[in-house]
Amino acid sequence: xxxxxxxxxxxxxxxxxxxxxxxxxxxxxxxxxxxxxxxxxxxxxxxxxxxxxxxxxxxxxxxxxxxxxxxxxxxxxxxxxxxxxxxxxxxxxxxxxxxxxxxxxxxxxxxxxxxxxxxxxxxxxxxxxxxxxxxxxxxxxxxxxxxxxxxxxxxxxxxxxxxxxxxxxxxxxxxxxxxxxxxxxxxxxxxxxxxxxxxxxxxxxxxxxxxxxxxxxxxxxxxxxxxxxxxxxxxxxxxxxxxxxxxxxxxxxxxxxxxxxxxxxxxxxxxxxxxxxxxxxxxxxxxxxxxxxxxxxxxxxxxxxxxxxxxxxxxxxxxxxxxxxxxxxxxxxxxxxxxxxxxxxxxxxxxxxxxxxxxxxxxxxxxxxxxxxxxxxxxxxxxxxxxxxxxxxx
Amino acid sequence: xxxxxxxxxxxxxxxxxxxxxxxxxxxxxxxxxxxxxxxxxxxxxxxxxxxxxxxxxxxxxxxxxxxxxxxxxxxxxxxxxxxxxxxxxxxxxxxxxx
Numbered sequence: 001x002x003x004x005x006x007x008x009x010x011x012x013x014x015x016x017x018x019x020x021x022x023x024x025x026x027x028x029x030x031x032x033x034x035x036x037x038x039x040x041x042x043x044x045x046x047x048x049x050x051x052x053x054x055x056x057x058x059x060x061x062x063x064x065x066x067x068x069x070x071x072x073x074x075x076x077x078x079x080x081x082x083x084x085x086x087x088x089x090x091x092x093x094x095x096x097x098x099x100x101x102x103x104x105x106x107x108x109x110x111x112x113x114x115x116x117x118x119x120x121x122x123x124x125x126x127x128x129x130x131x132x133x134x135x136x137x138x139x140x141x142x143x144x145x146x147x148x149x150x151x152x153x154x155x156x157x158x159x160x161x162x163x164x165x166x167x168x169x170x171x172x173x174x175x176x177x178x179x180x181x182x183x184x185x186x187x188x189x190x191x192x193x194x195x196x197x198x199x200x201x202x203x204x205x206x207x208x209x210x211x212x213x214x215x216x217x218x219x220x221x222x223x224x225x226x227x228x229x230x231x232x233x234x235x236x237x238x239x240x241x242x243x244x245x246x247x248x249x250x251x252x253x254x255x256x257x258x259x260x261x262x263x264x265x266x267x268x269x270x271x272x273x274x275x276x277x278x279x280x281x282x283x284x285x286x287x288x289x290x291x292x293x294x295x296x297x298x299x300x301x302x303x304x305x306x307x308x309x310x311x312x313x314x315x316x317x318x319x320x321x322x323x324x325x326x327x328x329x330x331x332x333x334x335x336x337x338x339x340x341x342x343x344x345x346x347x348x349x350x351x352x353x354x355x356x357x358x359x360x361x362x363x364x365x366x367x368x369x370x371x372x373x374x375x376x377x378x379x380x381x382x383x384x385x386x387x388x389x390x391x392x393x394x
Numbered sequence: 395x396x397x398x399x400x401x402x403x404x405x406x407x408x409x410x411x412x413x414x415x416x417x418x419x420x421x422x423x424x425x426x427x428x429x430x431x432x433x434x435x436x437x438x439x440x441x442x443x444x445x446x447x448x449x450x451x452x453x454x455x456x457x458x459x460x461x462x463x464x465x466x467x468x469x470x471x472x473x474x475x476x477x478x479x480x481x482x483x484x485x486x487x488x489x490x491x492x
Contacts, residue, residue, distance in 0.1 A: 059453040059487045060441040096440045
């Protein structure tokens with residue numbers, strides 16, 4: 001029988017939750033990397049045993065971890081346990097080294113971006129927010145980082161090179177950090193076109209490349225953000241997350257700071273689909289595995305009050321690609337609930353019926369085995385959840 | 395042998411249980427000790443000092459013989475008792491919550 005593996009990143013370690021296809025009984029392993037912030041971990045679509053994890057700390061910086069056995073054991077790529085240096089005495093691993101590309105041959109040297117007070121500020125690497133493994137090669141993986149940049153490894157995470165055309169394409173000096181930092185948090189690899197990648201940055205907006213990452217352009221037409229000097233600016237929108245259905249990679253759904261948005265032309269233009277949501281502020285957004293017009297969000301009261309309206313934790317589902325939303329509450333707390341659901345903390349499996357999962361800052365991970373009709377907590381007392389990903393296992 | 399005491403998280407990362415002992419060739423300084431430490435435990439590269447600039451990470455400090463050496467130049471000699479192995483070099487994380 002097929003099964004699922006839920007990969008949970010938290011503020012104090014990673015957890016791996018596994019179940020069979022019924023998704024009723026769960027095994028919980030962890031904490032892996034106890035005490036460290038795990039911003040994200042994700043499995044390779046072509047090798048489910050291959051997982052990548054972003055482990056970081058304000059004290060000790062960024063660590064990349066890799067598992068080749070589905071999360072049972074982990075190593076830093078290039079530095080196997082028990083092995084130390086090359087015969088020449090040089091360290092084997094460069095897996096934690098994220099250095100912005102300042103070479104003249106790749107377009108732009110290290111530039112500056114806008115700081116909170118409007119002054120210019122140099123790029124400073126802080127952490128990896130999101131790891132996106134290639135859909136075709138388990139050794140190729142992309143990393144979205146803070147301060148915003150996109151890196152790629154083609155050797156299983158041993159070495160990382162920046163795709164510098166993004167940071168240096170011209171609008172960088174107008175990018176600015178959101179409250180969580182200037183993070184590149186969304187990386188979507190078009191499953192039908194290996195040259196096309198979408199990314200999103202808080203607070204700069206969404207961008208697209210059609211040449212494998214050499215050149216980029218902003219795709220923010222139609223976004224309207226009243227909290228920036230020019231609400232319709234090309235750059236400066238606080239995009240929280242973007243999702244697609246793999247059968248229709250030109251259709252994008254976005255949860256912006258405020259507003260739920262949709263594009264039907266690969267981001268060339270957007271229109272609002274917030275419809276009857278009780279509030280259109282939020283962080284997560286995802287798409288049903290089998291129904292491209294069925295999408296999920298978790299409305300949050302406001303940018304100043306990061307918790308659900310009325311203390312009721314409600315997932316909202318639209319079966320019409322937006323505008324018409326229904327509240328999903330069965331099994332979710334409907335009083336005194338003041339958790340948040342962060343931008344990378346929702347995922348779907350591809351079983352039938354589609355499973356939907358999300359984690360909260362209060363340490364709960366909820367699962368629905370019926371596309372959101374009902375929910376059950378898998379775990380209730382983890383550290384604050386930063387990310388949730390799901391693998392559907394053969 | 396030079397003795398180095400690591401913070402708990404870095405012990406876990408390097409898979410060592412207590413203080414580590416390393417060989418240092420030439421003068422015993424912050425730089426030579428950290429170079430040798432990273433060569434022996436490459437998983438620690440970037441965790442104590444920046445990958446490129448080799449500047450100490452801001453939330454870490456270096457102590458030896460009850461003295462703070464964090465702000466000393468990286469090529470300044472460490473105390474003789476550290477060089478002789480009588481005392482360890484302590485790498486300590488700031489008490490900053492967590």
